[in-house]
Amino acid sequence: MLSVTPSSPEARSEPGWSIDAGAADAGLRRRFRLPAVAVLAAGGLLITALVHVAARGQNEVALDQQIHVARSAIDAELDKLAELAVDYAWWDESILNLIDRTDLAWADRNIGTYLHENAGVSATFVLDAGDATVYAMVAGGLETAAAETRLGPPVLDLAGTARSGPARPVVPRRAVMALDGAPQLVVAAPLTPEPGSSLAVEPGRRGVLVLARPLDREVLTRIGARFLLDGPMLVGSHAAPDGAGRLVLAGIDGEPVTTLVWQPSRPGDALLARLLPAVLAVGALIAMLAWRVNRVWSGAVRRLGQVDRQLAAILDHATDAVVMVGADGGIAGINRAAEQLFGRPAATAVGADLDDLLRSTCGGPANGYLGARRGAVELSACRPDGSLVPVEASIVPPAGGGEPVATMLILRDVTRCKxxxxxxxxxxxxxxxxxxxxxxxxxxxxxxxxxxxxxxxxxxxxxxxxxxxxxxxxxxxxxxxxxxxxxxxxxxxxxxxxxxxxIEAGKTALNEEAVDLRACVSACVRLLRERAAAAALSLVEELPRRPVRIVADDRKLKQMIVNLMSNAIKFTPPGGVVRIGVVHGAEGAVDLFVADTGIGIAPEHREQVMQPFGLADGSGTRRYDGTGLGLPLTRALIELHGGALLLDSAPGSGTTVTLRFPRARVVAGIAEDGPRSCEVMEAC
CATH class of the missing domain: 1.10.287 (Helix Hairpins)
Known part of the structure; x- marks a missing residue:
């Protein structure tokens, strides 16, 4: 930030301010140039680190997802084998031929050999309620060894868990076990009578059907193709290669049976490969920017002195007075307009306290007064002869922070304005x-x-x-x-x-009371009945069936009604109709209207007729006499009641004048059964 400093009186020629470009260059280099280069370098390193962290994070997320997919793939294979076991366990024939009478030929023909040849089942065992093996088939041949001998003791735990399940539906139990050292998918399902069967077997005494399917190359290939795992294979729990995805398959006892490994996808590496050219380009760009910053900075500082001189010249030639106030409250510089305003040269003003040149309008010091305000304020400029000149001051606060900078005051002489x-x-x-x-x-x-x-x-x-x-x-x-x-x-x-x-003098008081609008209108109609008959007009009342009471001055209310009806009768040709009625108004108000079929008022004359002595036809040859006081007086009277006069008229279509009484003055409103129309005078 460049701070403005006054030049000495001897050096001052045109502008009142100058700048030390050399000192500014050193300060700017220390405060901006070196930190800018350091920030650019740190930015490059930060970008590189962020890209590396992002790539590593993507690899970890992808591996977690593939482990979840691999576990889902093993569960899907176990689900298929479980469905097959349930189909054969929930069958009366299985109970009759395997538990009740142990028909090995039937078991070999319908379950063992059939499932081996058609479903890829490597081993089939049937255990009775005491976990004794009643049927065993391994690799397509009958087996005399017990199930626990071939599959290990955990198979008995699996069978017991399946046997203890609910009677219906059949709930199979699943596990991974080893058969002759080869990993197997094993499912145990209790032999359960069909729904509606006559066979009765206690749930805890059921036999168990155990099926085993090998986790061979065929199954692994299918899993890899279906679940997008690259090169899945089985290895020992401690033989998994570094960097490979792995899923440990444990048995029912929690001991590892085998480990499924595959080549994991590494989207982070691909991302890093794609972004590496961009990162290198950014690094090169940062180096170029650092070089450019270093080169451009020198030119910018050289031009700074010229800009400062131009700004000082602008300030000196401005018509408004400009005062620069330093952080200590002293005058840092003034322009020529300020010299004329204060009646003193810059040499004597610079360094003086602000309170020596400006006072608040109440005569107090200006420094504290300005500190509590923003925008334009009124002050008084002090001249050497003791006179005060009223000025309007606009405060331009310092822009930026750091070292103390000057505040600018723009002063304008407002003597003529005052x-x-x-x-x-x-x-x-x-x-x-x-x-x-x-x-x-x-x-x-x-x-x-x-x-x-x-x-x-x-x-x-x-x-x-x-x-x-x-x-x-x-x-x-x-x-x-x-x-x-x-x-x-x-x-x-x-x-x-x-x-x-x-009314205009504010000396009119209302004698307010509860007044029935129906009675007032009827009284005014009776008063003007003969005048309407003489003018050959029909006079129609449209009044509610029940009284409508408002708080008003009864005499002035009748005066308003008579004024409106007199105008309607005066400006309606023979054979016309004059209607007067009371209806609901907006927001709970009550409207009293007088409508005629007379000559109407042109839009350009509406404002004129609302002024005292205002006439729509002001010529000496007008057809209708009058003073032009009826409507203005009526409007003044209704406004005294807190209401409003509404005028709706068009030439040749008649005029409707409405007196709107506000809701606050309504005592009893209009009944819901609506107004009653009554023609009280027909055209003669």
Missing amino acids: EAERVLVEAREAAELASRAKSEFVANMSHELRTPLNAIIGFSEIIKAEMMGPVGSPVYLSYAADIHASGSHLLTVINDILDLAR
């Missing part, structure tokens, strides 16, 4: 103040206008009703009615403005 931020804050505060002033002005003006309007409406109603006597001229009565209607409309507009201003 000024712009202050201007924005002042502008936002001014806008909020103006908005509050507007809301208060609207509220005050609305109150001032309502007082004379109440007088105008009241006196015009008295004149219209001729409460104080006849007016005289019908024209005056018409004027009084117009004054009353205009005053009432203006009062409604002022009330809407006042309500909206109160």
Whole structure:
């Protein structure tokens, strides 16, 4: 790792940092070049050792598998002989002619000679319940010697084990023994009556049929071909050649009878032979790499000085101030932008403590402040005249370990940003103040206008009703009615403005109680029935059969319903339909909807109509009058209840406005039997 060191003031010309290439070369050679060569050599030796260990391990695994296969091959030959013994032992004729009356001619004809000629059996013995030999055939000829004489005393143990087995099924016993010095596969099976036979023989008093088959060349060849053993043969237990696979075949008494040996496969040697060229190639490659590392390293160190000078030039010409801080917290170097920021040359800054140049925003030292943070932080740069310049510092921690290296601070003067931020804050505060002033002005003006309007409406109603006597001229009565209607409309507009201003100012409180939505809707329908009839519209209620109770402000709830129904009646042509209903909403909410078949709203005008005084048709020749306060006021009122206003409309297809009351406000929900549709006013 190269550490950046400041140059002396006299030597400093263009860049502010330089590097001692000779000292760096010696350090790099000591720390990297020699260890790298040693690592390459150790890697080559390790690869060679691993390949050798892997080859030896493969040979051992293969030998273990072949020993298991050889044992399975001997067991398979014994299984075949055992099946043959069971076939003849589990036969009534065998009991009658060998035990009951000892017919040697029958035994020779049906068992001894037959099995010798057709099944390769070298010896057949029949023992009675007292282990006396009643029949013996060896190598195709009758034998007078007892079984234990030819096969040894262990044959009696084998017969006794077979005789003591279960009555049924016949369970043969198997072993390897020697007959005339030749290894034999021997099986003993108890003579057992057939299922359903009338013969009765006690299990412990049964005779035993003993069959022997030689482990000769024919059997070994078959085993080798079937189980892929190379050159299997039998040798003495101490005569097995070195490196050969071996399986010791022991008798029933545990003493070795013979040893099966074969030439084991050595896949590890084949692997080593295949990998040896690759290992040699890797060794040659490692030697070339070591030579190349030694050669390239010198060129790399020569270029290091040039790279260092280029990096120093880049730092010096950067627009942001760069400060290098050493491990001891002192200044290791600064660039030209930092000289301008701090108002002092590099000669006086290098070697100074970091706290002499930077302070935290709270006025404390910067060194400890920076140590606890990562990323960009705000600091203050100290100038010689005592002034502080706000800066944003990005900390670049040291890369790597080992010897202490420098930490880089990238500083950016944020004086203009701070000024712009202050201007924005002042502008936002001014806008909020103006908005509050507007809301208060609207509220005050609305109150001032309502007082004379109440007088105008009241006196015009008295004149219209001729409460104080006849007016005289019908024209005056018409004027009084117009004054009353205009005053009432203006009062409604002022009330809407006042309500909206109160909501925006946060001064509206809800008088909450449990309200039946069905009753509210029915009351509003009765209120607007005559207006719908005058407009030749059908007014349809779609209400649940049972009450739906929510927690709401009853007056404001009716105000929302009347606003929506008034808009629907206003913008629906004669012959149309206005529907109002209550249905289930999402996540347990309750939805109150007003749907019409009117002119609809274009998608580009939906946001506009939701703003105060926003009209879909703002031209002076529009067909429909209005102030544009109905929908904004309704949305503000439903949001006061924690709900939402949903608008679905398309030109020519009508409009559906939904008031969604959240689940938290539902006291009694909608019954499962669904809404009841009732047409309360048909088109005139």
